Amino acid sequence: MDIVSLIAAKANYWTYVILLMVGLYAMVAKNNLVKKIVGMVIFQTAVILFYVSIGYKKGGTLPIIMHGHDHGHGVDSFIKAADYINPLPHVLMLTAIVVGVATLGVALALAIKVYQEYGTLEEDEIRKQIELKG
């Protein structure tokens, strides 16, 4: 009973940790470079998920001021912070997503270069080739 409520209360953290570990595992253990890149994306996405989840507030709605276009009619007085979810993590994650995309692009470009050089993306085969060349 206690465990269930605990999990329910921390579900967001658990989810992100599991995703994070999936990504990390792929990066550490996988042999194929593209799989590693996929792992990297999962790894970054896990952190994005974590951020977004901490922005959530029970009873809050999306962070756009209601009746915002009635600006100038004294609407400010009844804006309550508790009514809206926290916008800051969303902003940060917009940035982080873009950074993730950029990293992905560069990683793929490097992977293409590696493929052009060795004709394979399997790490053990690449290592064998390097050893053969001395």
Next chain:
Amino acid sequence: MSIETVLSIKPVLAVLVSLLAIPGIISSRSQNIREAWTFAAAGIKLLLVVSMLPIILDGKTINYTLVQVFPDVGISFRVDALGMLFALVASSLWIVTSLYSVGYMRSLDEHSQTRYFAFFAVAISATIGVAFSANLLTLYLFYEILSLATYPLVTHHQDKEARSSGRKYLLYILGGSVGLALPAMMITYHFTGTLDFAPHGVMAGHVNSGLALLLSMMFLFGFAKVGIMPMHSWLPAAMVAPTPVSALLHAVAVVKVGAFSVVRVMTGIIGTGVLADFNINGIICAIASITIVVASLIALSQDELKRRLAFSTIGQLSYIILGVALLSKSGMTGGILHIAMHAFGKITLFFCAGAIFCATGIKYISKMKGIGRRMPITMTAFLIGSLSVIGFPPCGGFISKWHLVLGTIESGRLIFLVVLLLSSFLNAAYFFPVFYNAFFCSADEVLFEDRVEEAPLWCVVPLVITASLSILLFFYPQPFLNLASLAVQTIMGI
């Protein structure tokens, strides 16, 4: 006793003058111009040093701080009696050695002479820097520069032997300074908060007996240039260098920098009080005595002349340490004076060895039978030099040894008197075969035909000068003797 200090940039100039000559040396188009630069720098340096002499003899010191690098520690210079004595020896002998170098290098047609003269200049700058250091940091700085600048000189021949000797040289010298002296210096700084050389040391009251002993040993062995056993074996190895290098660096600059550094540290950092209180000086004396006796015994067995001289140097250096560590007035005077006296004697011997090599290409004593008849001037100078090293009147070496002997008696440690006498006997024993071979071997053993003559004039003149100086110093030791007693007065506070 308050010491009057004078602020002057002269010590810095004295250090820098030979460095400033380097661009001139490198850019010279001919040998003559290059050597002119060398001599000019040497002359100016000597003049600068001598111009400071009267101030020092007045009992004042000259101070100059270049830049402050740590709290209370800077790159600073101070000229006092002890430093003055050493600088005087080094700068006057540099001129003579430059003369000799010119002759030696030209007559053997050595390669890379530009490099040789350039690094020679760096080395002499560093030597003067050590002499004029006001604190341990500055001393260490110039000590290291000297180690590095002499490496290309030691390995001048660039062959296999030079390479392995060079390795050994750096291993001992740098290993000692970085591995032992540097940590010792930092520990000292940590405990005392200063590195300045004070007349009575800075350690008193900051350290216990164990730490004082540890630091003393770290300094003694860390300044490996002094060649205390077992840190001595670089010195014979370094004899692969061209003879002028051996002469100036391994009889005067490098090894004396080692001895000077140890003396400075013992008196200026550790302090005579601490040495006496914890009875560290007894241990140092014992170590020095062992080195004296063992080195002399090894010297007996060496056939290569320069190696024999090298072991002789190792023994003689320990005289200096022994004398200072006796902590008696005469002993200390003798030890400090020995820096100068031994320098003049030993440099004569090296010049002779080089002259013989120049003229005949011979390195081994056993092959020098009859050489005295062919090279009478050289071998007479050799005789004078060795008499000075043995400590026989009428040579300068007698004066320092006399003070040393007095010092052992003053301090009441008669065992060291025995050591001194034994070692003098051994000195005589290892020099005797050289004269015997040179002058008294029977006619049928003579290896030289008539055409062997004296070495070129450039080589002979310097050794005549130093030999005569050795004799002169017996009759007129005042400049050095005064400086030494002045230094001792400051240290002992009398």
Next chain:
Amino acid sequence: MKILGTITILLCGGLLIFFTSDFPDFGDPKSPASIHLSPYFIEHTLEDTAVPNIVTSVLADYRSYDTMFETTVILTAGLACFLLLRIPTKEVTRRYYLHEPTGVTLRFDGDRYPKGSNVFKRIDSNWVPYDIIINFTCRLLIHFIQIFALYVVAHGHYSPGGGFQGGVVIGASIILFAISSNLRASIKRLGEKAAAIFTATGVFIYAGTGALCMVIGEHFLNYSFLAPLLGTDRIMARSHGIFIVEIGVAVAVMAVMIWIYYNLSSAGKQDEGL
């Protein structure tokens, strides 16, 4: 490696999960994150910037400096892909041509290929005939996608959206075009040079706005100093400033998406690809 990986992730994961017990509960309105800084944004966005969408106002005003560098990040990525991959098209020697009247495919090596011919059509090395349905549907959709994208850019002040989202959608529409027809057709319409220059221009619009604020005002990116130029009050100037930089972001993101796609899909040859 697998065992090592397993051990690592079990350890890390266990540790991470173990420490979550102290963390605020999911959706807790009283957590420090929700009470320290964010209320300021929620309560002041209208009076400070006149933008109801708080995410937009924080993104492009309160933390506009972050966003400028975020735009720079993708510029960096575009440049990086270009620098790493790009090979001059001249160096590509093997080409395939389809003889349209007969349907025969020919391979040409070196520079002996039909130039400016009506009957020969250049095709990719692993070419398959285009699916007419996909081709047609995409052509139809692309316009609507682009119009929607412009709406997303323009309406970022009032509804979810903004420069990034809109820019990505436009970029995606062009990538969709490249996929549904071929890379060369797409490059003919929007070349690599144009993409690169658009990217730089987008970032320049953003940073230039910031610098303009600095030159006529006192802080980098402080849009309220644009008021005299825009002819509005200082608060509305912020709103307009946000819109200007959002356009810059949109242009940069759009162009860089296309640029990266060109380079990645053709491995830098920009000759053939998806």
Next chain:
Amino acid sequence: MTFFDGDSSLISNLPAIVVTLPLFASLIAGFLGWKNRKAPYPIAAVALFLTFISSVVLMIQVMSTGVAIEYRMAGWAAPVGIVYVIDHLSALVILLITSIAFVNFIANKSNIDTVFRNKAGAFNSLYLLFTAGLLGMTATGDAFNLYVLMEIASLSGYALIGLGSNRAPLSTLNYLFLGTIGATFYLLGVGYIYIATGSLNMADIASIMPKILDSSMILFAFIICMVGLLIKMAIFPLHGWLPNAYSESANVAAGLIAPLTTKVTIYIMIRICLTLFTPQYTFDYLNTSDLMVWLAIGTIIFGSLSALAQKDYKRMLTYIIIAEVGYMVGGFFLGNRIGVSGAILHIVNDAAMTLALFMAAGIFMWKTGEESQESLKGMFAKMPFTMAGFTVAALSVVGVPPTCGFFSKWYLISGGIAAGQYFFVAALIFSSLVNAILFFRIFEIAHFEPFKDHHHHSSNHSNKGEEASAHDTHEQTIKEAPLGMLIPFMAVSILLVVLGLYSGQIVNNIINFAIPSSIL
């Protein structure tokens, strides 16, 4: 009108200018690169020079006023908006970054021309972006902004070193993986800090810190941030990416990235520990010293021993860099004033030394076209000036006075003694000795072995006729690097000595103010 008092407004906007100037220049360079291949280089050079000048002005400004400059981006005050904080520490590191970026750029013109000939625009842009990223990382007072700028520096760094030898892409990809893990860990740490405090501004977080010292969130945020940064600075055993990535890259990239990346990351670590987590938390509450110093000792010993095993000059340098990382991390976590001063001083000195060594590598490469140590045969005779500069740099790494390496090592060692970390002291001395062996091995090769196509200098006394003119022929065979490479290199070597002699002033006038007074 503010137009007319441009001077004062220019000065007051310097923190923004110093970072955005390279950004603008990179846009212009990238723009013009499409039109004219030759245009980007002078633009970038001028921009780097102006950035350097602004950083000098910034430094003077900070030193003369003695207080940190706070610059509000977009006009919003601290916790709400992003602020730049230029204090003594960041001004020092900014000056370091701009000067190294400028000197390296000038010295490697020929390398840029050969390696990046077709892509001059992109290369120059990325070079400037990398500089801008590092400058921003240094100047920012916002934990998240730091992440964004870190990624700019990283991404442009990947691109710059990815275009080196044939193996460069693979090693760069590995670098990218680890760099991303490091950066993402840092981001995660910032997230934890955020949920614990609700703020992203470093000073604001620091003011909240005393209330939440025993929060496990903060503890974990600290651990994760540190792990992320330690990966990025390549501390043992997380160093795997560094040697390959740096040694396979083009000289101009290695000369920029090798001196700066690890050093700036260490600066970030110091900044995070001091400004964000507060020294009270880092040193007193957590007592991290022992663990981190042992990590540093491991790094120093590992780096030194691995360097000993290398045959390739540039690879050897990369392991030396790893060992030096240990110096700085260890020095900082000694937790006393001397140690921290030493670490900060060593950031400056080590960056300068590494720059000099990589510039030397560039010149050797230019000369011989090879990278093995064997290719340096006879260099002393062939290139006396280059070798003189190289000797100074090498001695600085070894730690011989009066070069700067000695003085920072002095602070580190005395800090170690004061903290009672004798193993750290021993490791430093050990590493100095190993460095001595490393460089004297090279000196021996360069000194004893004859130059490859030139066997004149083996001591052949026999043919005396020739030897009379030996000196003159020797002079003629000297073939130095072009002045464009040599002059910057000599300037850096001289700087190594000047930095050494003035280290007392640097510590007294800059570093002393950079360390919070709570560290004794």
